[in-house]
Amino acid sequence: MSLHTLTKPKSRKEIHVPVAQQQKFLSGNELAALAASQINYHVMGYYPITPSTEVAEILSRMKANGKHDIAMIPADGEHSAAGICYGASTGGGRVLNVTSSQGLLYSLEQLPVQSGTRFPMVLNLAARAINGPLNIRCDHSDLYFALNTGWVILLAKDPQAVYDMNLLAVKIGEHSKLRLPVIVAYDGFFTSHQKRCVLVLGDEAVQKFVGRFHAPLTALDPERPVTIGPYMNDPDLINNKYQLKLAFDAAKTVIPECFEEYAKLTGRRYETVERYRMADAEAVIVLLNSAAETARETADRLREDHLRVGVVSLSVLRPFPADEIRDALRSVKTAVIADRADSYGAGGGNLSLEIRAALQADPKNHTLCLSRVYGLGGKDFTVDDATELFNLALEAASRKSRIPSFDYIGQTPGDRSKVSGNNGLAAAPKLMVEEVTRHHAHVTEDPATGRLKVTLDPLWKIAPTPHRVAPGHGACPGCGAFTVLKQFFRILDGNVVVLYQTGCAMVVTTGYPTTAHRVTYLHNLFQNGASTLSGLVEMYHERVRRGELPAAQDPTFVMVSGDGGMDIGMGAALGTALRNHRMILIEYDNEGYMNTGGQLSYSTPLGHQTSTSPAGTKSFGKAFPHKDTTQIFAAANVPYVFTAVEGFSEDLMKKAAKAQWYAKHEGFVYGKILSSCPLNWAAPDDSAQENLQTAVDSCFFPLYEVERGKTVITYDPEPLGRRKTLRDWFAQMGKTKHLLAPQASALVADLEKEVERCWKRLKAKHEHAEL
């Protein structure tokens, strides 16, 4: 072990550059945020998605302390985030967005509009696999969807390159010959979350390098009214697209010029095609981003054995540097082109297909190309993997034996002998429907009031009822979502089919190859769980009508969403409510995007801290009030809407019984259930009861139901003498303690006024049937 050999060097290798640079130890995301703050974009529209979310979090923290002026706009979904960015970019300022995976796909239709109407902006893409099944780790399947969007695509192989490419992206995209939006793509986790020693410029040097942005036209110049985005059919559209093509032609010279200017400034030189040990290389692997770094490391080791190996990688994916690729591979015997995403059915990933096409245009080229797919869904690309690819290249060069032109590396066949028997993957004992159908709630219709009456078994009778969710799920200690699920599901009788919207409860119950669900479970996209389940509901009824399924099966369809899912999925959920499908939607509301690290949701109350609404010298936390989702659904006039809280289990369970009755007899049910998140509320795991009690007693979260249009408050703290103040509640959580400071008193007074107004309005509705 060479622990003793490391000594502090006298100084780092001196590079003679015109400006001073500072050494930092930062990750790719941290550097994307630092670059953004130095560029001081005008507007950032964003929506949280792993692994890119950190950029918005860091910029929010900086903003809370006055470290930049970027207007940070938390969107209600990536489609909206991209829309915010597009709108902002037509206004003549600088615009930033950051996303990954489904976020890119959800905003995909905005991307060609951005480029087709020629408004530059920068989108950082922390590359991640796309669904389904859902995977949060790195591959390039999201990136490849951007290839045809008309955006310049710069690739950043390591954190230093993330910083550099972010500065270059502004310069390149705004160039008068280009006017193009730019993606900076770096590998999720491998680069986004890996900290490295890097050099960064000072703020002034950054400003000088990027210069001032002069938009040739803007939507904010009343002297020059302009129509942006006309209706353009043939024969005109082809000309618009030819203009775009010409801009990409120009980019082929503009980008190297910008790289050169940057090299003079910083000493860091990028090439559109990066060649490593290529001078006499015969066996070469071609790949992108962080994996190319591993390949370089491997090439060094193999070169010590006198093997003529080399590595080619790209810093620019659009425009595709075909000339440089042809040049780099001209005298190479074999090239293994490795893609971190497949173009299914095409015989190779996109990089591989494009390189093959580029070489085909060179009559002198005789390189044998093999295509391989590696590292999907975050599977590490190790020195061993790189060695395997080099080996393949060497073998193909030396032997006549047939090596498949296209294949994967790193896949596992599995052991067929293991398939029978349990082999450690035993399931929980099969859950019999009779076992969970305990009739704990007795529901009757009261003809006098038009409301349902519920009598409930005592808790001790309910407690032993088996769960439709098995233990062994991975939720945090004290997670309120699982208390909600337990109380709710225990009351339901008969078969149940569930759909979980993307979020904590979904992720922690279904980590492959285990599932905590003992009943049938579905997951689909974050924004359309409600529509998905409504489709299944109608399939059930149609198959019953056709005699294909027994009506006696009669499942209750329950969608479980977090409050985040009710932001991005609001449109789909409201549509589903308005169509009045026979299903239940319960929202466990923990006041934030806890699955991605506690960002603000529209349910986060005013002033509460989250990772994207931190308190600081310039901020008191979330800047706008919470969304009253319950009233929105009440306005959809569905049969039954309720609020509940996991701390009032009897009230919650009575409402669960009503929910099932209405979903069977009349249609759509929505329930919002306040649910503790000790981690992101910064409260002890075992303080939930008191905390939730105070949320209710302060009338911030009143317990009520709207049954066939009639509002009834089911718990009123006032006659019981239990009314508390908001401050009583704020004192119990780390996320709200800053609101007790005198400086926050105006904000708290506003919130108190709003809470009181809503409470009084609710009481009026309770008292008057017509309201």
Added chain:
Amino acid sequence: MKSIKHPKENRTTSLEIRFESIGGLGANLAGQLLAESLALRQGLNVSQFSSYGSEKKGTPVRSFIRVAPAEKPIRVTSPVTEPDVLAVFHEALLARRSTLAGLRADGVFILNAPHSSSVRLPKGRVVLVDAMAIAVQEKTRINTAILGAVAKACETIDAKTLAATLEEHFGRRSAKLAEANVKTFWRGYNEALERLITEGFSAPPADGATSAPFWGYLTAPIGGAIIQAGNSVINDLSASRQGFAPRFHKDLCNHCGVCDMVCPDYCLVWEVEDIFHRTPADTAGWERRAARLLGIDYRFCKGCLRCVETCPSGALTKELEGPWVGAEQVPLWKEETV
């Protein structure tokens, strides 16, 4: 051209560190602070990252650090598979084969455990530090105590420099927090006990650090479906507890069921007398003794103590973890079903 073998000992880094932990114990932060100290204060070339999924407490977390001389590049981004220094934040993690995988024969193994621990130890240099006891006493977290032990075991790390890094980091929040953490760090440093184990087992090979998937493309149901309902019961989440567990006192329990309403881990075990074989019409005849709380299945209990918070009769109390947990374990299902 000849075919090649995989290169073996050929790395450019000089020191590779792996922390094995559980979300919430602060391994990621510890890794970051150590790496930052080595990079910015000791002038070395360093990379650091953690492997974790979504942002949960209680799930396994690994933190990796690679260190090289300033002029040498670090280009490998994959996890450290053959650590020189391996620190394990929780004894329960030793049950996983992957935890110790690849530890170098000349490496050092650091474990958060009392010096008296009877846990089986691997051959070679072993350091035990009772980080949990230190953290409980200092009202801090175990991560800075473990950093103390790591600094003591590894000459490359300058302990004073690392202490200064901690002071600066925690000092941004409060001077008191900084003081407590620096004290925790030095206690970890001073109270770490190194032994040379000669009669131990050998760490599993490096390829054991990443376990092969259970299913493969020939055997997995297509489309990613999981066809074994509720198979999460194979997971053991004991390691999520942070030093405390609820203890059940049967004699004080009136079997009211309140605890069960708030338990998010579904680990309370009830005895039911034949309830679900009765028809609903019989329910009126149920007697109170029909439902009895028997105890807790500690494999699934993450130690949130919400049951203790709600128990109206004092039958559930918050206790420091100890051998009693194993002795009082009540399984939810009989072994043969799971």
